[in-house]
Amino acid sequence: MKQTKQLETGAERTPDVRAGDKPPAGPARRSSRQAAYEPDEALSNYAAPALEPWEEEAPPSARPPAAPSSTLMPKAAKRMVILAIVWLVFLLFVSLKSAHAAPEAGGAASAALSSAKASYQLHCAACHGTDRLGGIGPALLPENLSRLRKGEALKVVRDGRPATQMAGFGQALAADQLAALVDWIYTPVVPAPVWREADIRASRIQHAEPAKLPARPVFEADPLNLFLVVEAGDHHVSVLDGDRLEVIHRFPSRHALHGGPKFADGGRYVFFASRDGWVTKYDLWNLKVVAEVRAGINTRNLAASPDGRHIAIANYLPHTLVLLDGDLNLLKVLEVSDRGGKHSSRVSAVYDATPRHSFIAALKDVPEVWEISYDPAADEIPAGLIHDHAQREGAFIPGYLNPRRTQLSDPLDDFFFTQDYSELMGASREGKGQVVNLDARKKIADLPLAGMPHLGSGITWDWRGRRVMASTNLQAAEVTVIDLQSREVVRRIPTRGPGFFLRSHENSRYAFVDSMMSPEYKHVLQVIDKETLKVVHELTEQPGRTLAHVEFTRDGSYALASLWEDDGALLVFDAQTLAEVKRIPMRKPVGKYNVWNKITREEGTSH
Numbered sequence: 001m002k003q004t005k006q007l008e009t010g011a012e013r014t015p016d017v018r019a020g021d022k023p024p025a026g027p028a029r030r031s032s033r034q035a036a037y038e039p040d041e042a043l044s045n046y047a048a049p050a051l052e053p054w055e056e057e058a059p060p061s062a063r064p065p066a067a068p069s070s071t072l073m074p075k076a077a078k079r080m081v082i083l084a085i086v087w088l089v090f091l092l093f094v095s096l097k098s099a100h101a102a103p104e105a106g107g108a109a110s111a112a113l114s115s116a117k118a119s120y121q122l123h124c125a126a127c128h129g130t131d132r133l134g135g136i137g138p139a140l141l142p143e144n145l146s147r148l149r150k151g152e153a154l155k156v157v158r159d160g161r162p163a164t165q166m167a168g169f170g171q172a173l174a175a176d177q178l179a180a181l182v183d184w185i186y187t188p189v190v191p192a193p194v195w196r197e198a199d200i201r202a203s204r205i206q207h208a209e210p211a212k213l214p215a216r217p218v219f220e221a222d223p224l225n226l227f228l229v230v231e232a233g234d235h236h237v238s239v240l241d242g243d244r245l246e247v248i249h250r251f252p253s254r255h256a257l258h259g260g261p262k263f264a265d266g267g268r269y270v271f272f273a274s275r276d277g278w279v280t281k282y283d284l285w286n287l288k289v290v291a292e293v294r295a296g297i298n299t300r301n302l303a304a305s306p307d308g309r310h311i312a313i314a315n316y317l318p319h320t321l322v323l324l325d326g327d328l329n330l331l332k333v334l335e336v337s338d339r340g341g342k343h344s345s346r347v348s349a350v351y352d353a354t355p356r357h358s359f360i361a362a363l364k365d366v367p368e369v370w371e372i373s374y375d376p377a378a379d380e381i382p383a384g385l386i387h388d389h390a391q392r393e394g395a396f397i398p399g400y401l402n403p404r405r406t407q408l409s410d411p412l413d414d415f416f417f418t419q420d421y422s423e424l425m426g427a428s429r430e431g432k433g434q435v436v437n438l439d440a441r442k443k444i445a446d447l448p449l450a451g452m453p454h455l456g457s458g459i460t461w462d463w464r465g466r467r468v469m470a471s472t473n474l475q476a477a478e479v480t481v482i483d484l485q486s487r488e489v490v491r492r493i494p495t496r497g498p499g500f501f502l503r504s505h506e507n508s509r510y511a512f513v514d515s516m517m518s519p520e521y522k523h524v525l526q527v528i529d530k531e532t533l534k535v536v537h538e539l540t541e542q543p544g545r546t547l548a549h550v551e552f553t554r555d556g557s558y559a560l561a562s563l564w565e566d567d568g569a570l571l572v573f574d575a576q577t578l579a580e581v582k583r584i585p586m587r588k589p590v591g592k593y594n595v596w597n598k599i600t601r602e603e604g605t606s607h
Ligand code: HEC
Pocket: 119, 120, 123, 124, 125, 126, 127, 128, 136, 137, 138, 140, 144, 145, 148, 153, 156, 157, 161, 164, 165, 166, 167, 169, 181, 185, 234, 235, 255
């Protein structure tokens, strides 16, 4: 039993396993699991409108003044009015004569457009692709650029990005050409670009032969107490030894990883998805990229079955859910639309539901939740009107790798799995909380929550004999604690500001919450006592900087937080004394993921 042995080795190497640290019992031992939107999704999903005020309304003062009254006017004024009328008539005459001026103005706009297109092909296409789908450089489509302000993009195109292949074009192109070019890359491609099965297959790259690589770690550190730190600042991933709290390896990732990396096969392999649809399989024991494939054009996240044999990818562009095998070969592309096939939909996110042997997908544009079984022996799915139950006339589709739909009244944007994964607690975009039973395939209850609950941030623990779940709120400055059985709100804990992540560990009495949705308090991390349900401590950085996203070490003895800046760091806190014990410089560490906590579905973290 390789895996068992490996788990034991890991436990031996952990220096201070606490009394409460249970022996490992495999991924299924936890009672509650959560699905969470990960950092990068966070920003594009919820914060984008607040953080990116691209368009401002014209202030009222810009309105034209009211026309003056013509009564009781002095003679001179009357003469002026007559003159003005003559002038207006003249202007009207001129403008009528040159009626072709209008097409000319349109011509100017389309000239700017075609010159933007031409300068794109001349200067940019070699790296960003003739169709803007990406190449050496990332895709330049509005969907993909949604997190980059236009002004920022202009700066990048003018001045370049230091230490990357993106050079500045401030010398080669005039200011208006640059502006037209940037306007154009923020304009949707019509018709929407396609990414077909053949494109997916053709994109696959095999980098290493896993069978030829040693089946044991090439390093000394406990492979189950590693952290992967996603550094968005320069698109790298750091591998951190969670015992010695030191980086043992760092490697370049695809541009803009999206969603959390997903560990499989006892932590040996990890799968990443990038904003532009690239999926990477990485061998964490050998510190090597195994294979890559491009599964879409604009991607939200991926999910992996625990054995690493099935991978699901949630796409915004095209409207597909892509299923791959563990070697990143294409199994199937599911076109995503409602039951009637009338409305297609983006896929918000996909998660693994281990005990159900399935993936659960949240759809953005149609009110359905999908469950896709990766069990080859899954029951068939009734596909429409069934006239004769006994004869089952062509009304069933295979259960394996096909969607089982739950119809809802609102699309669910964000959710949390309960206990045995039979239910999910979700919130719609309007913030309406509801409980959906995945076996009954329907909504079974409403949740009494205010504001915009972020159920994806939910964590659970035992509190005074009850199992509770707590989550942040994207609009209200509070952490809401719910009794999982009665679904009543047990406590509303006031915080500094609306927060995104809430994290704890079974061995810790504390939960950490950020206020990153609040410009004023995003530098404050608050510590909640899970017994008293009160904020008992604050950790602060300089105002204006963001401190967020905590993950504990395997045994819960340290909490690692992100100073979420380009010249940022991981801040390591002693989880008992709350003292900062170490600061490890990082380039915008947007997320960190502990192998053990993820593969055992630790109750204090998201998945
Ligand atoms: C030699 C290759 C190359 C050429 C030519 C090039 N780029 Fe880039 N571009 C890149 C790379 C690589 C990046 C990613 C840099 C990084 O790591 O952040 C990039 C990034 C960008 C970004 C930022 C995208 C993001 O998601 O952060 C924009 C916008 C951009 N390029 C626009 C352009 C435009 C417009 C042109 C033509 C005027 C152009 N680029 C020409 C390679 C290139």
